[in-house]
Amino acid sequence: MIGIVAGVGPYAGLDLLKKILSQTVASRDQDHLDIASLSQPEEIADRTAFLLGETTVNPAYAMTNQLLRLQKMGASVAGIPCNTAHAPAIFGRIQRGLEEAGSQIRLLNMIVEVGYALQRDTPAVNCIGVLSTLGTAVTAVYPSILEPLGFEVITPEKRLLEDAIQPAIYDPVYGIKACGYATKTARDKLMLGVQHLKEAGAQAIVLGCTEIPLAIRDKQVAGLIVIDPTLILARALIFAVNPQKLATQ
Amino acid sequence: MIGIVAGVGPYAGLDLLKKILSQTVASRDQDHLDIASLSQPEEIADRTAFLLGETTVNPAYAMTNQLLRLQKMGASVAGIPCNTAHAPAIFGRIQRGLEEAGSQIRLLNMIVEVGYALQRDTPAVNCIGVLSTLGTAVTAVYPSILEPLGFEVITPEKRLLEDAIQPAIYDPVYGIKACGYATKTARDKLMLGVQHLKEAGAQAIVLGCTEIPLAIRDKQVAGLIVIDPTLILARALIFAVNPQKLATQ
CATH class of the missing domain: 3.40.50.1860 (Rossmann fold)
Known part of the structure; x- marks a missing residue:
């Protein structure tokens, strides 16, 4: 079971x-x-x-x-x-x-499983962008596991995490946790993070908070491969x- | 809990x-x-x-x-x-x-709760059409509970249940149980049942199998009130x- x-x-x-x-x-x-x-x-x-x-x-x-x-x-x-x-x-x-x-x-x-899946399914990808909560970012959850596997990991800068990603997840009015689905505001804020990571060189985007797949459902976003840890x-x-x-x- | x-x-x-x-x-x-x-x-x-x-x-x-x-x-x-x-x-x-x-x-x-909800929320409705599996229909699950509450209950005739409703739910290729979502074939077959119940005088349609709400998601269908037991x-x-x-x- x-x-x-x-x-x-x-x-x-x-x-x-x-x-x-x-x-x-x-x-x-x-x-x-x-x-x-x-x-x-x-x-x-x-x-x-x-x-x-x-x-x-x-x-x-x-x-x-x-x-x-x-x-x-x-x-x-x-x-x-x-x-x-x-x-x-x-x-x-x-x-x-x-x-x-x-x-x-x-x-x-789950993070180790993401590492295995990246190695197995997307061998050409080296630079991984991670969209996540502040907690996941500041404690380097993804870099600590993916970097030893040979991946380069980039995360949005702190201000973007605080002003866009964190509220997209947590805001009591438009956040995904409160609504149970992705409002347009939440989605727009997450897309700021995607664009930032793309410009910084990411080849794939890890949806590094399990609420984010409710907003980004496709296999590609802004031309980048989407990795859904869930x-x-x-x-x-x-x-x-x-x-x-x-x-x- | x-x-x-x-x-x-x-x-x-x-x-x-x-x-x-x-x-x-x-x-x-x-x-x-x-x-x-x-x-x-x-x-x-x-x-x-x-x-x-x-x-x-x-x-x-x-x-x-x-x-x-x-x-x-x-x-x-x-x-x-x-x-x-x-x-x-x-x-x-x-x-x-x-x-x-x-x-x-x-x-x-759940069926008793549907009866209470009909009495409470749609007092003007008297004639209820029930879309269901053969098992629910032949054992009169809904009539046995809704008729004593004063409702008239109608179900599709047996051939329609066998040829349309039952396969919409159970068919191993296009059925909702097999696919986990409503294929076009499943939805079309369920709509035959809805039309039949409408012509027979139903004012509301009970989605009397818990797979059917995956196909009929709106609050109205073919002009009838939709009752979702789930x-x-x-x-x-x-x-x-x-x-x-x-x-x-």
């Missing part, structure tokens, strides 16, 4: 579930894989707020508990559809928490439980 | 989850309700096949076990996004199974756990 820590955020959890279904070879209900999706967002503090020091509560503890609940439900492999949760201060704490609890659940690392995680989860069920790309 | 028996079918479970999120008052991840969605489709026999006598395995037993698992996860209220599962031979067996297990989970009846169940589940979180319609 696949387990999903679905509350980070709830629409990202929904998007991951949707992508697991769409990437599964199935022609009847009964052909689909077993999936437990647990959304308990209230007890998980905002990941970016923790990384920026705005709260001292590490959201790792709540996510670890939810992973243990998913294991109890029968999940043998699990994913967390939140890039910011993959910052070492959070993801490392989750991994240690699972070890301390003697857990057997296999937690996939889709890559969905495929990796299917492959982990039953490779024969993985649809061709 | 809301529990969802999400494997009947998996795309209907996804649609219910999506509608719970969209009907919740929330501007941050943490504002959303706790939801456990358990999709274990393989162990649940096809509901229509059971009702038509093509299998003797009552899918009620597997669904009862899944409800007990959801309760163990913390769910206090639950829903099953499958109209056919609400046929008395199945739903009654689930209710008895929960009683026998001493379960405290509050299982909502949306009604989503709102009833939110209301059951936290009325203040229910968005205005």
